[in-house]
Amino acid sequence: MNPNDTTVIERFVRGTLGCQCPDEVFRHVEVGPLLLPAGGATGRRLVIGDRLLIHLVAAPGRAYEPGWIERLAAAGRDERDRLAFNRYRLVVASTAEAADRTSLEQRFANALAGDDRAHLHVLAADLLPIV
Numbered sequence: 001m002n003p004n005d006t007t008v009i010e011r012f013v014r015g016t017l018g019c020q021c022p023d024e025v026f027r028h029v030e031v032g033p034l035l036l037p038a039g040g041a042t043g044r045r046l047v048i049g050d051r052l053l054i055h056l057v058a059a060p061g062r063a064y065e066p067g068w069i070e071r072l073a074a075a076g077r078d079e080r081d082r083l084a085f086n087r088y089r090l091v092v093a094s095t096a097e098a099a100d101r102t103s104l105e106q107r108f109a110n111a112l113a114g115d116d117r118a119h120l121h122v123l124a125a126d127l128l129p130i131v
Contacts, residue, residue: 012129013048017089017121025049031130036072044130051086053079056128059094059104069104069120073111077118088118093125 006029013019013026025048034045034055043057055076060068072090080088096104101122108120 008129009046009048012127013046013052013054016123016127017054017091017119019048019052019087019089021048021052025051036075047085050083052089053083053085053087054089054091056091056130057093058125059092059096059122069107070111073108073118073120077112077115080117086117089121090118091121091123091128093128094122095124096122 006026009029009031010026013021028047028049030045030047032045034043034057036043036055036057043055046052046054046056048054053076055072057072069090069092076088076090079085090108092104094101094104104122105120108118112118
């Protein structure tokens with residue numbers, strides 16, 4: 001995907017992630033690298049209209065590995081708050097089984113207890129426009 005192709009990103013954010021962002025936020029889309037606190041892995045960072053922060057990452061080989069989802073959740077929340085964005089979405093590309101996905105969702109929710117402006121999406125890698 002061409003990082004400048006905002007149509008693909010808008011389709012992903014609205015269709016796949018279910019975001020109901022107004023049209024005007026898609027006038028400004030940033031795509032860049034993401035250095036992750038969990039073991040130095042990399043991913044992609046999307047900023048939509050200076051309102052929505054999205055981190056796209058690949059799950060480690062073992063999705064149940066302790067601590068990685070919690071570190072990512074905290075880092076994303078902290079960046080969202082520091083930059084005064086409205087929402088944070090962590091998108092994890094994974095082949096995890098349903099039970100592992102449920103565990104990841106619970107761990108994410110526990111790490112950000114009560115934060116209704118942060119969301120986790122565990123998706124198959126082929127659903128992500130870039131990683």
